[in-house]
Amino acid sequence: MTRHQNNYLLQRKKNALIVLVSISAFALLYSPIRDTLTRTLYYITPGIWSIGDTTKNSIGFVLANFRDKDTLVNENRILNEAIELMRTQVLDRNLLAEKVIGLEEALGRVRMDDRVVASVLAGPGRSPYDTLVIDAGENEGINVNNYVAYAGSGVIGKIIETTGNSSKVKLFSYPGEEHAVLVGDRYIPAVAVGTGMGNFEAKVPQGSSVEIGDNIITAKGDFILGTVFTIEEKPSEPFKRLLFRLPFNISQIRSVEVVIDKNL
């Protein structure tokens, strides 16, 4: 084969590759095609994830019988998860109950949420997008923009895509995502910016009364978004920088609640 023929073949391969990549990019960027592909894919994938979870649990169960130490470690992990869940529930119950009663009295009406419990198929650790995939979708009445909560009322994100039996949740902590929030007992208004994996940062004026452990709630919806764990302040700056995170480990959650009637 001559050098000219080699170059010709190489050029053809390069062109084919460019065409392939261009078609792929177009399919991803053009919503109707992407939507169709996603729906098709999501007919199969929940089953694949379920098989993976079942296999993992089965292997864990078999190994636990042989390894006492690992059984204890596993049990400890489950108990820690349960404690974390209960801590979260206790944390927000009083605040929410108080606010709900106040609102109901003020408005003269009782507000009811319709919630759907869903299992998490794939968490943010697997996804490079800070998203969750859950096993409930349009068939359960879930729509785009529905809020997703954990442990009763700690809000974690919104539904961004839904198919028959599954949905994608964009976490509020998505890097750069901004949310209007109220900080602490005095409800200081601020803008929370997501930094990924359930972490946020916000700025409040210097001199604001904020302490570590204060709750951050969403300005709309009265959902707890997180608790302050670090306060950074410099006398030369007019703001305090608050770092806060969801009051539970986002990568360990196994189920969530989708709030059906809240399109805020």
Added chain:
Amino acid sequence: MNKRIIFDIVLLSSVFYAPWWIVVMLAIVGAYIYDKYYEIFLFGILIDLLYGANLFPLGGALGILGAIVIFVSVSYAKKMVR
């Protein structure tokens, strides 16, 4: 050829079950070991369809863009090394 198919299955499984950074590392290894590792683009699309959405920055095409970057840079690196 068989080894390549097995590697593809491992990479495909990692898209579903492993953290995204493990997928990236495996993709780099695959692109380095195998000649013309075009499968990487399919895995990129799969990641975007599974976890991304149009409303994300870059049109939710981080997977395919990552695949292009890995493919081109590893191909260049291979030329330099070999």
